[in-house]
Amino acid sequence: MRTEVTVTLLRQNRELKRLDIWNWSLPAFAGKLPDGRNYNTCPSAGICAQACYARNGTYLFPNVKARHQENLRFVLDDLPGWKRAMIDELAHKKFIDAWVRIHDSGDFFSRDYLSAWLEVMRVRLRTRFYAYTKEVSVFRELVEPDPPPNFWWVYSYGGTQDASLDPAVDRVADVFPDEESIEAAGWHSQEESDLLAVIGPAPVGIPANNIAHFKAKQAGRRWSRWQAGVDAARAERRARASTAASTPTAVDDQAGAGRRTP
């Protein structure tokens, strides 16, 4: 006889329960599934991966990591089945007018996966969905032209697509060293409720988590500035490499000289 196992896809911790938010998680960033497959659930992660709260603490507990990896395995191996299961789960009356945070870790790692979420939202219009994301270009293409009415999102700095964000037009969030620096910049903290990130005043400031080794790496910078510094250094290295490649070397000169002197 086959035993049916009820899979619960959406979870709540104490803080999320207080806000009537449910959460869907993937493992953060890059790793390996138990079957040996490599994954990267945050393809546009930049410096954020060096200070990612979801790569620390309870997220690394074996049972938590295993659950997140199982979520990812379901999505990778059977996206239509996952979509049906998510739609079925959201049929429960507890999700009417509730919020679902898509990813407290991970991101919209593929077009198909993002499209599946958009379909889920369009079926479950009585539930409100929100997300932070660094997948700017795919959102510009697949979400921005015709977003589901029950979906709110905020672009978060610290990724490889930061340069394409414009705080004058886009809703953006940045991680600051602390509350004081958020206020000094004239940004708006979401500390009181995570929902402020998508429905509160913008631009949005997030105080850095109190994790000493991450704070040391952040070194008092905002993530946007940290990422901009990394991008600038990379551009400079590329420019130097391309100048070096187009400058004749001593060996080339000698070879040329040889050809000119029969």
Ligand code: SF4
């Ligand atoms: S995108 Fe989010 S979950 Fe992924 S590495 Fe960056 S901070 Fe972590």
